Amino acid sequence: MSNFGEEKAICNFCGEEISPDAKRCPYCGSILNRERSLSNDEVKNKGLYDDGSTTESTGSYHSKGLIDNSVNADIENKDFTNEQKIDDEINKGGLFDTNYNTPGEEKINVQARKEGVVGSGTQIPQEQIAVQKPAVYNNVRPMRPTMINTPGMRAYAKPSVSNAMKVFLTSLCNFVPGLGQLVGAIIAIVFVNSEGDEDKRSFGVALLVNSIIVFVIWAIFCCIAGLLIPANNGI
Amino acid sequence: MCHQIQERTIYIGEKPLPFCARDTGIYLGIFIALIYCICRGKLKSDKIPSTRTGILLIMLTVPMMIDAVSSYALIRQTDNTVRLLTGIFFGMPIALFLIPAANYKVDGSNRLKVIDGCVDLLLLTFINVSVAFIILKFDLPAWWTVSTACLSGLVFIISRLGYTVIKLLNIGNPERRGVYSLAITAVTFGMLYIFKYCVIEWIMYQIGDLR
Numbered sequence A: 001m002s003n004f005g006e007e008k009a010i011c012n013f014c015g016e017e018i019s020p021d022a023k024r025c026p027y028c029g030s031i032l033n034r035e036r037s038l039s040n041d042e043v044k045n046k047g048l049y050d051d052g053s054t055t056e057s058t059g060s061y062h063s064k065g066l067i068d069n070s071v072n073a074d075i076e077n078k079d080f081t082n083e084q085k086i087d088d089e090i091n092k093g094g095l096f097d098t099n100y101n102t103p104g105e106e107k108i109n110v111q112a113r114k115e116g117v118v119g120s121g122t123q124i125p126q127e128q129i130a131v132q133k134p135a136v137y138n139n140v141r142p143m144r145p146t147m148i149n150t151p152g153m154r155a156y157a158k159p160s161v162s163n164a165m166k167v168f169l170t171s172l173c174n175f176v177p178g179l180g181q182l183v184g185a186i187i188a189i190v191f192v193n194s195e196g197d198e199d200k201r202s203f204g205v206a207l208l209v210n211s212i213i214v215f216v217i218w219a220i221f222c223c224i225a226g227l228l229i230p231a232n233n234g235i
Numbered sequence B: 001m002c003h004q005i006q007e008r009t010i011y012i013g014e015k016p017l018p019f020c021a022r023d024t025g026i027y028l029g030i031f032i033a034l035i036y037c038i039c040r041g042k043l044k045s046d047k048i049p050s051t052r053t054g055i056l057l058i059m060l061t062v063p064m065m066i067d068a069v070s071s072y073a074l075i076r077q078t079d080n081t082v083r084l085l086t087g088i089f090f091g092m093p094i095a096l097f098l099i100p101a102a103n104y105k106v107d108g109s110n111r112l113k114v115i116d117g118c119v120d121l122l123l124l125t126f127i128n129v130s131v132a133f134i135i136l137k138f139d140l141p142a143w144w145t146v147s148t149a150c151l152s153g154l155v156f157i158i159s160r161l162g163y164t165v166i167k168l169l170n171i172g173n174p175e176r177r178g179v180y181s182l183a184i185t186a187v188t189f190g191m192l193y194i195f196k197y198c199v200i201e202w203i204m205y206q207i208g209d210l211r
Helices: A040-046 A058-064 A069-078 A080-091 A103-114 A126-137 A151-157 A163-175 A179-192 A198-228 B021-039 B051-059 B062-072 B080-103 B118-137 B143-169 B174-210
Strands: none
Touching: A163 A179, A163 A198, A179 A198, A179 B051, A198 B080, A198 B143, A198 B174, B021 B062, B021 B080, B021 B118, B021 B143, B051 B080, B051 B118, B062 B080, B080 B118, B080 B143, B143 B174
C-alpha cells in the first residue's frame, strides 16, 4: 500500500513514464483511455485477487483485517481514482463472475434459497453483493496494461520505412505516368508480403490502391491527349 | 470510358461493341477474373498474391502499355487483335489486386489468397486467351453477352475502387459501404457523361475544325 503514491504508468503511445491518474500524456499529448484498456479478460488473466478467483469470501477480509475502517479510509484516500474505475467495471458486471461462488457464499445462497430470496442462482441478494464488492480493497490490484507490445506501439517505435521514403514513393507513383505506377505496384506488393511489419504492409496496400487509381487517371488523360493530335484518332 | 472510334472497335455480326478493342479487352479481363474468383470462392479473399506471382501479374500489364505508347508515338501500327489481347492481360491483374486489397488486414491475419500460384495464373491466362480467340475468330458469342460482360467489368472496377478507398479510409458506417460504393459508381458515371459532352465533344469539334 505504501507504493501507491510512487506508482508510475506507461503512456500507451510514446512509452514514457507518466502519472497513473493522467488523462493526457504530458510528453506526446495523447489522450489516455485507461478505462477501455481495463477489459474484463485482462483483469481476469492478470489476477485481480490473491487466490486467482474473481470474488473473495467474507472470512478472508476479516482474517486480513481489510474490513478495518482506518485501512479502508487509507486506501480510499490514496487511490480513489483507480478504485472508482474498478467499481465502474464491477457495476458493468465485468470484474466478477456472478455464477461463481466461494464456499462461504454458497452457504448464504443455500440459506437464501430456502427463504425463497434467490431463484436458481439468477438473483443475488444485495447483502451478498455488498460482501463481494470489498474485494477491491485487497492489496493486489490489477496490473495496468502498458500496451508496449501492442502492434500500434511497435509500429510507432520502429518505423521501417521513413516518411521521406513514403513521400518519395507516392510522388514517383503519382507523377511518372505508366512506369511510376508499375514501380509503385511492385514495391507495394513487396511491402504487403513483408512479414512482421505492419507499417510496411499498411503503406503497401495504400500504395497499391493509389497506383491503380492514378493509372486509371493517367490513362484517361492520355486518351484525351491522344485525341488532340490531328494525325492520331485516339490512342 | 472509351473514345469509341469505329475503326478500332470489334464487330460481332454487324454490330460494333460498345467499347474500342483495347477497352473491351480491359473490361473483359476484369470480368473474367471476377467470374473466376466467384467460381473459386475467392471473392472474399484477403491475401495479395505472393511477390513472385504479383510481379508476374504486373508484367502482364506491360505489353498493353508498350502497344499504346508505340502507336501513340506513331512508331508502329497496331491492330484490333493485339489491342484486345494486350487489353485482356492488362485488365486481369487489376481485378486480382483490387479484390484482396479491400479485404486486406494489416495485422497479418490474412488467410485466403486470391490466386494460389503460377498454375492458377496459367489457367486464368488460358481462359482469357480462349475468350479473345472466340470473339475474334468466331461470331459465336451474342453481341449482348460480350457487351454485358464488358459493362459489368467497368461497373465492378469503379465500384470496387470506391469500396476499397472507403474501407481503407474507414469512412462512414461499415455496414453501408456497399451502398456508398454504388453511390460513388453512379456519381462517377454521371460525371463521365457530363465530361464527355462538355469536354470530349468540344475537343472533337476543335479537332474537326483543325482538319
